[in-house]
Amino acid sequence: MIIRGQFDIDLSQLKEEIMLLGSMVEKAFEDTMMAIKEKEYAKLDDIILNDQYINQLELEINEKATLMIAKQQPVASDLRKIIVSLKVSSDLERMGDLTVDIAKAAKRFKNVEQLNGFEDELQTMAEKAKVMMTSVFHAYRGANVMEAQKIAAMDDEIDTAYSNFVKSIFEVVAVETGVTEHVTQLAYTSRFIERIADYCTNVAEWIIYEVNGKRFDLN
Amino acid sequence: MALMKTVVREKNVEEKLQQHSEENVNVFKAKGLNLWYGNDQALKNINLDIKKNGVTAIIGPSGCGKSTFLKTLNRMVELVPIVRTTGSINYHGVNIFDTSVNLVELRSSVGMVFQKPNPFPKSIYDNVAFGPRVHGIKKKAILNDIVEKSLRSSGLWEEVKNRLNESALGLSGGQQQRLCIARTLAVEPEVILMDEPTSALDPKSTLKIEELIQELKENYSIIIVTHNMQQAARISDKTAFFLNGEVVEYxxxxxxxxxxxxxRTExxxxxxxG
Structure with a gap:
C-alpha cells in the first residue's frame, strides 16, 4: 500500500497546474514578440486581455496550495514543494504582467525605419529569454538542479545585451530628431525582457531550494 | 618530574572542566547502549547526548525502541525481568547501570509521566503529597507548600484549589494528566520522561500540556516520546528518529x-x- 498516495497525486497535480501556467505565459510572450515582428499590433489587444486567465490560474494555484498546507500539514520536502509552487506561480504571474507591459509599449511603437536594426536586436534578446523560459520550465518539471544552475549563465548574457542595447539606442537620440518616443518604448521593452529573464532566474533558484532545501542566489 | 606532575594535573583539571561543561549542556550521555528482551534486541548501539533544560522528542514507528529507550533512562525498563543491557548511560558523571546507583533516588530525580493519566484513587491533595510523604516529609505546612507549588507549576492550581480533598478521579482526562505531572514535580525531579503524554487527550487538553512543557523546560530536562509528529515539531528543541532499535538521525x-x-527520516x- 502506498501511504499518502492521494497527497502525492495532489502534489503532482499542483505541479501540472504550474506547468500549465508556465505554458500560458510562454505563449503570451511568444505571441507578443511575433506580433511585434510582423507589425500586427492589433493582436496585442488579445494578449493584454488574456492576461486575466493567467492571473486567475495563479489565484487557483494559491488556493490549492494553501488548502494542502492547512489539511495535510506537510513538512520537509513536501512543504518545500508547496512553498515553491506558491513562489514560482507568483513569479510566473509577474512574467505575464511584464509581457502585457511589452504589448502596451509596442502599441506605442512608431514606424521609424532607421531603428529597425534595434527591433531586430530586441527580437534576439527575446529569443534568448524564450530559451531561458523553456529551460527553466523543463528544469522545474524534472526538479533538475543541474539544469537550473545553467540558467544563471543565460541571464548574464541577457543582462549584457540589455545594457549594450540601452547604451547604443540612446546614442541615436543624440543624433536623430523625432525618435524619442519610439526609442523610449524600445528601451522599455528591452527592460521588460531583461526583467522576464530575471524572473526565470528566480524560478531556477526556487528549483534548487525545492530539491536541496537551501536558498541559492544565482544572480 | 615536577613539570610532568604539572602537566598531568593540568590535564586532570582540563578533563574535569570538560566533564563539568558537558554536564552543564547535557543531562544524559548514552554510549554504545544495547538492550535485549530475552533474545530480541530492542536497542542497538545507541549514542545520544540529551540536552539539559530543553525538550528532546523521540519519534519513530511502533516497535522502534523509543519507549524502551525512554524507560531505560530511569531503569524502569528493568521491571521486565528478561531485560539485559550493555553500554552506558552517564548521568551526573555516573553510569546509571553501576551497582552503586540507588534506584529510588534515580527514579525520583528522573520522573515519568505515562500515556494514560494514572492518578491514584485518592484525593487531589494526596496524589501530589504521595511522593513527598514516601520521602519522609510529614509536616502539614511543608506538604501544603509542595502541593500548591506543584499544582501551580502544572497549571492546575486555579482549577482545583477549592476542591483539593475531592477524588482525583473526578477530574477530566487533561486535568488528570496535569495532576500526574504535578505528582512528578512534587518530588523535585531534574528530568521528566513523558511517554506519549497527550495521546489519550482531546486537542485542547493536548495544547495545554504542550504549553506546560514549554514552561517546564526552563527548569527541567524533558524527554518526550510521541507519535504525533506535529507535536514533536511544535515543542521540542532536539529530535531523535528511531528505527528498528537504532538512532537513524538526531x-x-x-x-x-x-x-x-x-x-528514512524524510x-x-x-x-x-511507518
Missing part, C-alpha cells in the same frame, strides 16, 4: 523537520512509511 528539530539528512516525517 539533530535540531528545525533541521529534522525541514531538511533531514537521512532519506520518508517517516512526510508520512511515506
Amino acid at each position: 539533530d535540531d528539530t528545525d533541521i529534522i523537520f525541514s531538511t533531514p539528512n537521512d532519506k 520518508d517517516y516525517i512526510t508520512g511515506r512509511f
Whole structure:
C-alpha cells in the first residue's frame, strides 16, 4: 500500500497546474514578440486581455496550495514543494504582467525605419529569454538542479545585451530628431525582457531550494 | 618530574572542566547502549547526548525502541525481568547501570509521566503529597507548600484549589494528566520522561500540556516520546528518529523537520512509511 498516495497525486497535480501556467505565459510572450515582428499590433489587444486567465490560474494555484498546507500539514520536502509552487506561480504571474507591459509599449511603437536594426536586436534578446523560459520550465518539471544552475549563465548574457542595447539606442537620440518616443518604448521593452529573464532566474533558484532545501542566489 | 606532575594535573583539571561543561549542556550521555528482551534486541548501539533544560522528542514507528529507550533512562525498563543491557548511560558523571546507583533516588530525580493519566484513587491533595510523604516529609505546612507549588507549576492550581480533598478521579482526562505531572514535580525531579503524554487527550487538553512543557523546560530536562509528529515539531528543541532499535538521525528539530539528512527520516516525517 502506498501511504499518502492521494497527497502525492495532489502534489503532482499542483505541479501540472504550474506547468500549465508556465505554458500560458510562454505563449503570451511568444505571441507578443511575433506580433511585434510582423507589425500586427492589433493582436496585442488579445494578449493584454488574456492576461486575466493567467492571473486567475495563479489565484487557483494559491488556493490549492494553501488548502494542502492547512489539511495535510506537510513538512520537509513536501512543504518545500508547496512553498515553491506558491513562489514560482507568483513569479510566473509577474512574467505575464511584464509581457502585457511589452504589448502596451509596442502599441506605442512608431514606424521609424532607421531603428529597425534595434527591433531586430530586441527580437534576439527575446529569443534568448524564450530559451531561458523553456529551460527553466523543463528544469522545474524534472526538479533538475543541474539544469537550473545553467540558467544563471543565460541571464548574464541577457543582462549584457540589455545594457549594450540601452547604451547604443540612446546614442541615436543624440543624433536623430523625432525618435524619442519610439526609442523610449524600445528601451522599455528591452527592460521588460531583461526583467522576464530575471524572473526565470528566480524560478531556477526556487528549483534548487525545492530539491536541496537551501536558498541559492544565482544572480 | 615536577613539570610532568604539572602537566598531568593540568590535564586532570582540563578533563574535569570538560566533564563539568558537558554536564552543564547535557543531562544524559548514552554510549554504545544495547538492550535485549530475552533474545530480541530492542536497542542497538545507541549514542545520544540529551540536552539539559530543553525538550528532546523521540519519534519513530511502533516497535522502534523509543519507549524502551525512554524507560531505560530511569531503569524502569528493568521491571521486565528478561531485560539485559550493555553500554552506558552517564548521568551526573555516573553510569546509571553501576551497582552503586540507588534506584529510588534515580527514579525520583528522573520522573515519568505515562500515556494514560494514572492518578491514584485518592484525593487531589494526596496524589501530589504521595511522593513527598514516601520521602519522609510529614509536616502539614511543608506538604501544603509542595502541593500548591506543584499544582501551580502544572497549571492546575486555579482549577482545583477549592476542591483539593475531592477524588482525583473526578477530574477530566487533561486535568488528570496535569495532576500526574504535578505528582512528578512534587518530588523535585531534574528530568521528566513523558511517554506519549497527550495521546489519550482531546486537542485542547493536548495544547495545554504542550504549553506546560514549554514552561517546564526552563527548569527541567524533558524527554518526550510521541507519535504525533506535529507535536514533536511544535515543542521540542532536539529530535531523535528511531528505527528498528537504532538512532537513524538526531539533530535540531528545525533541521529534522525541514531538511533531514537521512532519506528514512524524510520518508517517516512526510508520512511515506511507518
